[in-house]
Amino acid sequence: MAAALFVLGVIGVLTRRNVVIVLMSVELILNAVNLNLVAFSRIWGLHGQVFAIFVITDAAGGSSGGSGNPDRLLPE
Amino acid sequence: MEQPVATTFFFYLLSGLAILSGVLVITRKSPVQAALALILTLLCLAGLYLMLYAPFVAGVQIILYVGGIMVLFLFVIMLVNLERSQTKSSSTSNGSPESGGGRLGALFISIYTKGKALLLRPVVEFPEAENTQKIGQMLYSNYMFPFEIASLLLLVAIIGAVVMAKKRI
Numbered sequence: 001m002a003a004a005l006f007v008l009g010v011i012g013v014l015t016r017r018n019v020v021i022v023l024m025s026v027e028l029i030l031n032a033v034n035l036n037l038v039a040f041s042r043i044w045g046l047h048g049q050v051f052a053i054f055v056i057t058d059a060a061g062g063s064s065g066g067s068g069n070p071d072r073l074l075p076e
Numbered sequence: 077m078e079q080p081v082a083t084t085f086f087f088y089l090l091s092g093l094a095i096l097s098g099v100l101v102i103t104r105k106s107p108v109q110a111a112l113a114l115i116l117t118l119l120c121l122a123g124l125y126l127m128l129y130a131p132f133v134a135g136v137q138i139i140l141y142v143g144g145i146m147v148l149f150l151f152v153i154m155l156v157n158l159e160r161s162q163t164k165s166s167s168t169s170n171g172s173p174e175s176g177g178g179r180l181g182a183l184f185i186s187i188y189t190k191g192k193a194l195l196l197r198p199v200v201e202f203p204e205a206e207n208t209q210k211i212g213q214m215l216y217s218n219y220m221f222p223f224e225i226a227s228l229l230l231l232v233a234i235i236g237a238v239v240m241a242k243k244r245i
Contacts, residue, residue: 038130057226061233
C-alpha cells in the first residue's frame, strides 16, 4: 500500500508540468514514507513514530518554502 | 503484538480510498481538485495511523497536513489562478462559476462527512492513552539533537520564505 502510494508520487513528480502538483506529489511520497515508519514502529517500538514526526516537520518546512512565492509557481 | 483496532475491512477501505484519491491527485487537470483529493488521501492515512496504534501521529497529521499545509496549497492555487485570470482577462470558461462553486461545496461536504465517519470510529474503542506521553519523553531524551535540528530547519524555512517573498516587492 505504501509502495503503491510512493509509486504514485514518483509518477506525479516525473510526469506533471504544474509545479503545485509536483509539490503535492512530493507530499504523497513523504506520506508513503511516514506510513512505512508508523507501520514498522508497531514492531520495533516507538522510534518510527518519532521519526515520522520529524518527517512531517520536514514536509511542512519544505512546502512552506516551496510555495512561499507564487511568482515561480505559475505553470509554463 | 495484539490485533489491530478495527477489522481488516477498514484497512482495505481506507487504503483503497487513499490509493484511489492518490490516483486522482496525479490525474486531475485542475490543481484545486488535486488538492482536495490529496486532503482525502491524508485523512485516510490518518485513519490508518489510528489503526496502527499511533494516535499522536494521526492527530499531528490532521492538524499539520490537513489544517496547515493543504490550506497553504489552496491559498497558493487561488492566488495563482487569480493572477492568471487577471492577466488573461478571464478567458477560462469550463463551466459556470456557480456550478464550480457548487461542486466545490459538495466535495468539501463529502470530504467532511467521510472524514468524520472514518475517523471517529477508532477513537471510541482505543484503549491506549499514554502514547503521547511516551513520544514526548522520547523526543526530549533520546532525540534531543534531531529535535533542535528540526527547529533550526523551521527557522531556515521561515527566513527563506520571507526572503523569497520580499524580493518580489
